Amino acid sequence: MNCIEVKNVSKRFAETEALSQVCLRFEENKIYGLLGRNGAGKSTLLNIIANRIFADSGQVFVNGMPAIENDRAQSLLYLMSEQTLYPEKMKIREVFKWTQNFYPSFDLAYAQNLAARFGLDTKKKVKALSTGYSSIFKIIVALSAGTPYILLDEPVLGLDAAHRELFYKVLIEKYSTDPCTVILSTHLIEEAAGVVEDIVIIKEGKIIQNQSCEALLSKGYTISGKAAAVDDFIRGKEIIGTDSLGGLKTAYILGALPEEEIPGDLELSRLDLQKLFVQLTNS
Amino acid sequence: MNILASYRQQMADQKRAILIYWLIIFILFVVIDGGISFFYNGSENSTTGSIEMVTLIFLFVAGLCSFKENFLLSVQNGISRKTLFCGRLLTTVSVALIMPVADLLIHLINRGILFLSGSTVTDLPLYGAAYCGTEAARLIYLIPNFFMEFVLSLAVMAAGYFITILFYRLNKLGKILVGAGVPVLLNIILPLLDIRFFHMAMTKTAARLMLFVAQRPSHLIITSILVCVVFCAASFLFMRRAVVKRQ
Known part of the structure; x- marks a missing residue:
């Protein structure tokens, strides 16, 4: 079955237990809300799935393939994180070009279209972007990458109300025309509630709720x-x-x-x- | 396929630095050196060249600057550390082939300028300066010079790359300990221990070892290959568990 499967993943940073025996399954073509307070372990979980950090124990599978140090598995997902990992001196259009180099299904025309809709100047360098536009540029790359799994860690960080509304609109448009799995980690729960189908709530490294939004609210x-x-x-x-x-x-x-x-x-x-x-x- | 993508990106990262370096060297070495030679009426023993040493220093620095940005960009784009390392190996070999070719061109251009100006100054490559004297001014010696520079380039790039990975992996305390500790160990502690307890035996052994390595081109080539292999292996060991750090 096509899904991201997290099996008994634990991670500790010095004295802090960031994740404890986490078991989860992110199924195909669903929008998940990954909710938790600051330091609950949301980013740690996403970083482990995307092979940025290593779990102390447990495994992650993407479509049945081990995700750790596996190019094939990693080519199926794209993680947009709060931290910018692109070279500061790189221009946005160069980022698009290099993303296409690594993700052949990257949709350049769609990325340029989104850049125009959000008012992002692609001639600018990464370091010249404000916090809001930095989030916008990473959102655009993530949505255009063409991967079946899109992981968004605090995507609306620094975005004004108009851009946040546009982001949710674009996300729904993208999801309806080209269904994919979206994992949306956010603090703005009220806004995300209208978009997400399933909710995963993480508290002190443990999953305390994992069910559909409707079932949870009922x-x-x-x-x-x-x-x-x-x-x-x-x-x-x-x-x-x-x-x-x-x-x-x-x-x-x-x-x-x-x-x-x-x-x-x-x-x-x-x-x-x-x-x-x-x-x-x-x- | 991903190795190719990683290789393309890492080569592009090096391309700009190499072009700027080559342009500066071209201006410095050919225009200035050639110009001085044109007006210089010195003895027939005057030589110019050994640009290879400058290139090797540049490649060491290029190695030092090659890890962090490429690693973060690779991780962002779903490239594993193993693939990044394979791409890096290909990049190292490519750059180590390109730079001697560029230096060879500089030698040829310089020789052309010296010949046209009727200068008595001789262009000597590193190989000639180290092993053959002015005899090495003959064109045929540019070939062993090319191979020697190739393996030396591999070694210095691998060394630079290893150092940058080592520093990326270390925490703040580790960086201070290694950054300050190694020079203190090599320049103060070991010489003191050597004088006090070993009657300079360590220094003499090190000097003998260096002389042995530099004695013949074959020794230098084999040593360079060994250095490259050791540093590449060490780099991979450090890289395979590297993680994205919070900035």
Whole structure:
């Protein structure tokens, strides 16, 4: 089966356990949201998949091929990372040229078209780009590489609202015309929620959630009202977090919507992804 | 296929530096040296040449500058360390062939200028200066000179490349220890130990070894090949576990 498979991958940096026995499968033609707080292990995981760093133990497979030090496996994926690995003195159009050298299916016309849409000057050198345009240029290369797996690590870093909106639009366009697997690691959960199909939440190096966005959101709900009434209602339920303000309380609950009658003084609402994420990763 | 892509990229990386170097050498060596020779009425024993030494220093520095950017670009583009290393080997051999050819051209151009100007100055390649004296001014000696420069180029590029990988792999403390420690060891500690405990035996052995290596062209060629093989092997061992560091 075509997929990226991560098997029991662990990675430690000095005293910090960045990843612990991570097992995951990124299937074909899906958009994944890889969510986690700062230092949760998202970038470490992507860097291991892309052969940039080595895992202490475990294996990664791309379409059944071992990913580590394997040109064939690596030619199937492209990782756009926060860190710029292109020579600073290289011009953007030279980056396009050299990417085509390594990825023969790189679509130069599409890259130039995207550069025009984002207003990126391809005559500029990599070091001359602002943080936002540096992200844009790397997004363009990643989307144009023509690989079946595109890994985007914080792609909207430094992008203004208009460019972020354009990025999501371009991503959906690309996905609908040329389906591929996209792994989107981001902090901007609300924005990404409209794009991703599956969610992987990573906390302190461990995968705590891995399911479809819809299924994940349907598993939780929020109940709010007077503190005493909320406390009565949530007794025996799986609470992932609470907020209190004055005499009012909001509880975030994992589980199916209650079948019993909701007391009139309580308000029930669905969890949004960001709230769910915050509660899951704070607890 | 990927080796070819990596080779193309690494050759392109070297191309600009080589062209600039060649242009500077051409101007310095041919125009200035040729011009001086034109107006110079010195003795018949005056010689010019041994451009090869300058080229070897350039290639060592080029080796020192060849790893980090190429490694990061390769990793970004899904090229394994093994493929990068194979591409580097091909690049090293290609550059080691190109540079002696370029030097050979400079010698020929220089000889042409000296001949046309009727100068008494003799153009001597490194091989001639080291082993044959002015006898080596004959054209035929440019051939062994070419081979000698080729293997020396391989050795110095491999040495430069190894040093840059070693420094990339080391942490800050390691860089300081190696960067300062090795010169201190070689220039202060070992000579002191040698004087105090070995009655200069280490220095004499090192001098004998260097003399042996330089004594005959064959010794120099074999030593250069061995140096190249050792540094290439060491480079691969260090490169195979190199990772992308946070900048």
